[in-house]
Amino acid sequence: MTRIVSLVCAVVLLGATAFYALTTPEAYTALRGDHAHQPTRARDLENGQTLFHAGGCASCHAATDDESRTHLSGGKPLVTPFGTFYPPNISPDPDDGLGGWTEAQFIRAMREGTAPDGRPYYPAFPYTSYRGMTADDAADIFAYLKTLPALKGRAAEHQLAFPFSLRRGVALWKLAFLSNTVIAKDPKQSEAWNRGHRLVEGVGHCGECHTPRTIAASLDRSRAFAGAPALEGKGFAPNLTPHETGLQSWSSDEIASLLKDGFTPDADSVGGSMADVVRNTSTLTDADRLAMATYLKSLPPIPSVKPKSVTP
Ligand code: HEC
Numbered sequence: 001m002t003r004i005v006s007l008v009c010a011v012v013l014l015g016a017t018a019f020y021a022l023t024t025p026e027a028y029t030a031l032r033g034d035h036a037h038q039p040t041r042a043r044d045l046e047n048g049q050t051l052f053h054a055g056g057c058a059s060c061h062a063a064t065d066d067e068s069r070t071h072l073s074g075g076k077p078l079v080t081p082f083g084t085f086y087p088p089n090i091s092p093d094p095d096d097g098l099g100g101w102t103e104a105q106f107i108r109a110m111r112e113g114t115a116p117d118g119r120p121y122y123p124a125f126p127y128t129s130y131r132g133m134t135a136d137d138a139a140d141i142f143a144y145l146k147t148l149p150a151l152k153g154r155a156a157e158h159q160l161a162f163p164f165s166l167r168r169g170v171a172l173w174k175l176a177f178l179s180n181t182v183i184a185k186d187p188k189q190s191e192a193w194n195r196g197h198r199l200v201e202g203v204g205h206c207g208e209c210h211t212p213r214t215i216a217a218s219l220d221r222s223r224a225f226a227g228a229p230a231l232e233g234k235g236f237a238p239n240l241t242p243h244e245t246g247l248q249s250w251s252s253d254e255i256a257s258l259l260k261d262g263f264t265p266d267a268d269s270v271g272g273s274m275a276d277v278v279r280n281t282s283t284l285t286d287a288d289r290l291a292m293a294t295y296l297k298s299l300p301p302i303p304s305v306k307p308k309s310v311t312p
């Protein structure tokens with residue numbers, strides 16, 4: 001009996017030690033490599049502004065009553081199946097925002113989902129897509145954020161259901177699912193395709209809503225962009241692949257046009273969270289919107305899997 005008890009104790013202790021060891025920030029860097037990288041050129045504020053819009057930072061971080069979408073004091077509730085997140089203040093305020101952060105800390109947050117103090121971020125902050133951007137791109141966003149107003153105020157604590165409330169567990173999830181590689185250029189494809197690839201898969205994080213998730217809540221890459229139930233609980237983010245249940249009948253211009261004014265070729269306007277995405281993509285250049293459309297048209301066609309509970 002005592003032998004069984006000591007065996008159980010040993011297993012529990014071993015498990016706890018392994019959990020502790022694997023969830024330290026050092027474990028992630030050791031097992032995945034240090035991918036934060038150094039920027040290689042001078043900061044480009046214009047690129048920073050473009051990527052800020054393409055990345056939809058204001059959709060989550062702007063203050064609830066902010067029409068300018070540049071007051072990034074956070075706090076607007078983000079309701080998900082795991083609970084409610086309150087995106088933090090990312091304005092340049094030294095106490096409540098990013099004023100005290102170094103550029104390297106910011107790049108690490110965007111590309112590895114790790115906070116300056118080593119805590120893992122929840123993937124409700126879509127670093128799972130942002131990780132695809134280069135250190136230069138992240139540094140440009142940081143430089144742009146510094147030009148925006150510094151605001152006081154901290155967001156409320158996230159209200160998450162157990163076990164999601166255990167932040168440390170997110171470190172294990174990251175080890176399993178965060179590959180942490182920069183999106184590579186494909187020399188066989190056009191400039192526009194490569195630009196679209198980076199925008200759609202990286203900073204634009206389109207797949208965070210349009211790609212179905214596995215039971216572990218990671219993106220199911222085998223059905224990339226084949227459509228998924230909207231995260232906010234009602235509605236569906238449609239299939240963006242050129243399948244007949246997706247965007248097969250849409251021209252690249254029609255896709256680019258939706259990203260500009262929110263209208264489908266049938267003159268319907270998009271609603272839900274996509275209306276907010278269009279507020280961001282409408283500020284991009286025509287060339288960037290067409291680049292995204294070019295990339296989407298090149299995807300392998302995949303049929304939509306629409307769950308029964310979702311109304312069309
Ligand atoms: C879908 C909503 C969403 C979008 C879009 C989003 N974020 Fe966030 N962000 C969050 C949430 C939620 C957190 C808090 C994560 C946590 O507590 O683990 C966060 C955290 C952060 C942090 C860490 C702040 C801190 O105090 O530790 C930074 C930096 C950040 N986001 C920058 C950005 C930038 C830059 C963009 C645009 C490129 C962006 N975010 C887009 C939801 C979002």
Ligand code: HEC
Binds near residue numbers: 271281
């Ligand atoms: C926050 C979640 C979210 C993100 C991020 C998002 N979408 Fe959407 N998208 C939706 C939802 C939901 C709809 C359906 C809107 C409706 O039915 O009115 C939609 C609709 C669309 C449509 C219309 C398709 C159709 O068949 O009517 C296109 C095209 C589209 N999105 C492209 C994009 C692109 C490109 C990106 C990345 C820049 C993107 N979306 C990012 C949620 C999102």
